[in-house]
Amino acid sequence: MKTIYLLFALLFSSTLFAQTFEADLQVRPRFEFRNGYKTLLPENADPASHTSQRTRLILGYGDESLKVKFSGQSITVWGDSPTMRLEDNNTFSLFEAYGQYQTSPNFLFRVGRQVLSYDNQRILGEVGWAQQGQSHDAALISWKPAANHRLDVAAAYNAEAETLIEAPYLVNSYQNLQMAWYHMDVNNVGFSFLFMNTGYEFDTALQDREVDYIQTFGAFHNFVSGDFSGNVGAYGQAGSRNNRDVSAWYTGLNLNYKLSSTWIAGLGAEYFSGTDMDDTSGEIKSFTPLFGTNHGFNGHMDYFYVGNHQNSVGLLDIYGKFSYTTSKFDFSVMPHVFSSSANIVDAAGNEQDNYLGTEIDLAAGYKFRKDLQVNVGYSQMFGSESLEILKGGDKDATQNWAWVMLSFSPKLFSYTKPEVTAL
Template identity: 50%
Template sequence: MKSLKIIGLSFFGLISIGSYAQEFDASLQLRPRFEYRNGFKSLIKDSEDATSFVSQRSRLILNFKQDKLKTKLSLQNIRTWGDVATTTTADKNAIAVFEAWAQYDFDTNWSARLGRQVLSYDNQRILGEIDWAQQGQSHDAAVISFHPKNNQLDLGFALNANAENLVAPTTAYTTTYKSLQYAWYHTQFSKLNMSFLLMNTGYEFAKTLTDLEVDYKQTFGTYLSYTENKWDVNLGLYGQSGKSSDNNVNAYYAGANLGYALTGKFKTSLGYEFLSGKNQNDTSTDYKSFTPLFGTNHGFNGFMDYFYVGNHQNNVGLSDAFLKLNYTQNKWQFSLTPHLFSAPNTVLDAFDNKMDSYLGTELDFTTIYALKKDITTSAGYSQMFGSTTLERLKGGNASNTNNWIWIMVSFSPRIFTTK
């Protein structure tokens, strides 16, 4: 018994010595979500039936800090309930690394971060985490940051390959971008926040059967936000140029929101987004449709994901006018957002006649309830009232009921922390 006491005391002594000036915490996120999809992302066809399922994110997050060194490791499993048998010996999706990075703070102003990490800036229109998606979004990158008071400059770099190759591959790398470089600068003047982004993305393609090339697309612009008493406003302006699959790129984006807090609990805002596109009778090979690239696109242009969530690329563009109504009461939050969609460029019918530009109206209703500190429940109902023009672009039948229902519970406990 005496020996056990000595061993135990020695063990705790070693922990105390090793953990001096160190911080470590571990947390979990368990997030099951039920969805009923009936015309989600595209109008449902007469021959199709609605579907429902439960997906789940299970994430373990480890953070460590020692003096100037910070590290993070986030592991996750994404599953659909029932995608493996109850007696399975292996998981279908297994465990994936969501984040795995190390950051060194050279001083109070300079730092560098290397590894798998989230790149999220401003309102996440161009670079975001896409947290709604169970898998999220992260990048293998290096980021150098200069952040004196009220200013921040981030320089990011990435180079991707499909394996540790011995020689240059003979097939194009298409998993994601081949290379990425960006500069993001943010400054604050009293109540005005201003950001500038310049990003260069390279995508590899096969120009011929034996000739692989990388075309580079530039995305550049600014994001402004201003708050004054009960008012808040934000504005985003971006352009795109360069090349894509050996074609010229010339596209642009504009988005604005004006918000006003009617009371301490009720807020309303009016917004508009314009994403450039291309007329269907335009014979030019140029890409004129703006692409939000790595943005959290689910948070824009309606929650039913009809536009720019893995779809509507190189299309006729989009005009989206919307109104947001938000109400908060104790632990409850309610939100209602109607969207009015239209095509800013020509859509042709089967006989090459110009169609009406109106695409449809979507209504999004969501509610959130903070059950406890680490438990949040949320739910939503959305419905798309589509037009014949939307039918032409997306297929399906606008006369059918096209709606989407979801219910989600998020458990986010911190399971261990020490300093």
């Protein structure tokens, strides 16, 4: 290790700025037992089990104004390749790779693959639960005109490959994105405003490809007042998708009360507008949290908005939370009661009850040391006939999900070269 430090000392000896180089490693295996995860398991189907693993290497360099970050990862499932392998099925990929330059204490720009994460991550988040995470190839400008004000503006334009003429964009993602986020703090109260425009290519009836745009806009407010804390958000969506008009909205409220230094009780609700199953207008009335960290909201079993439930009957989620947290151990119980916000009809066209089901989530974690943690969880879904209509499967069968995850996250080394006079 001393040799490494000496190498960087020689490398940085001609700079005027203090410089830092860091290297971190994360190894995160997770075992899951899936007996109704994401959808109701059919009567004669057997549950699935697997172990996935994230292996991520994070390198960072920074000085007074320049920052460069590289985060590469390999996402595998144990056994997806033979023990004597020439190569893995899941190859090494980039999670983050960007350069950032801060022209002044109040202004910076960042270019490259990066995480766009804001507020409670309801609309834009890192999706840390997913082994692969979520990042964007984008350019970002961040301006802080005052200590309690910040404006971020980001833009992205995607292509599938280098070409000499215009080519269709066939990746399952947006073709271009523009985003502006403004935040201000007043004492212990925060206010955020978001506007995002996302363009998606689609095939027309004439086999041409066009770009439709969805606008997502709204506000988020969080507060702390004594033992009370909480947040509220409201967003709308307009524009068009696949040549269909979009008119949708969302609102959410979360309140927490600190019972003691370790115990917190909370309750909340979220409402997503939906489209009636017998709707014939052709309009999309279903709100979609496009890039949110959805696993953390509408139940850990991911029945809603985790790669599913788009352009569907919407959702009303009423939930509670009871949690215990210390420096090493945490535990939580979180029940959800789900209903649709739009009409559900059966195959004969008869309108059904809006109640979808109740889910109970249990989760716990223990930190052995700062770079080693274990987390476990168990969830059970009690589905209704209406959920069976939406998802298929058998509501009367036991539907549950259990998991255990280890997180190894050591810092390999961190070197800081103090500011020196150039030679």
